[in-house]
Amino acid sequence: MTTWITICDTCKREGWETGDMALTDGERLAALVEAAADGVPGVRTRRVSCLMGCTHGCNVAVQGPGKLCYTLGRFAPEAEAAEGIVAWAALHAASETGQVAYRTWPAAVKGHFVTRHPPLPPEA
Ligand code: FES
Numbered sequence: 473m474t475t476w477i478t479i480c481d482t483c484k485r486e487g488w489e490t491g492d493m494a495l496t497d498g499e500r501l502a503a504l505v506e507a508a509a510d511g512v513p514g515v516r517t518r519r520v521s522c523l524m525g526c527t528h529g530c531n532v533a534v535q536g537p538g539k540l541c542y543t544l545g546r547f548a549p550e551a552e553a554a555e556g557i558v559a560w561a562a563l564h565a566a567s568e569t570g571q572v573a574y575r576t577w578p579a580a581v582k583g584h585f586v587t588r589h590p591p592l593p594p595e596a
Pocket of ligand 1: 480481482483484498521522523524525526529531
């Protein structure tokens with residue numbers, strides 16, 4: 473089953489306006505996540521504008537049908553973060569429930585989890 477990484481492409485971290493402002497921090501992270509996820513089985517990416525976690529960007533959501541879903545934030549738009557997000561998403565894809573054993577988490581995602589959403593109950 474596919475795990476989707478949804479990346480907010482409008483996140484701007486504190487101090488963003490002191491840079492060249494050519495791209496948002498979210499756009500930079502999205503490009504890095506997309507590159508890291510390229511060819512990874514079971515993991516796909518998409519971009520959205522705003523996940524309503526603007527004060528603690530950069531933000532991503534990791535979701536799969538019938539599984540625990542998560543939002544993660546406070547990422548810098550850097551390759552290490554992107555690779556950690558994708559590695560964790562691959563573990564989510566391989567998990568039956570969406571739960572991933574903490575001992576297997578990439579260091580880059582530790583301390584970045586913001587919310588966890590249980591899967592919706594089946595339709596009656
Ligand atoms: S701009 Fe990224 S969560 Fe709102």
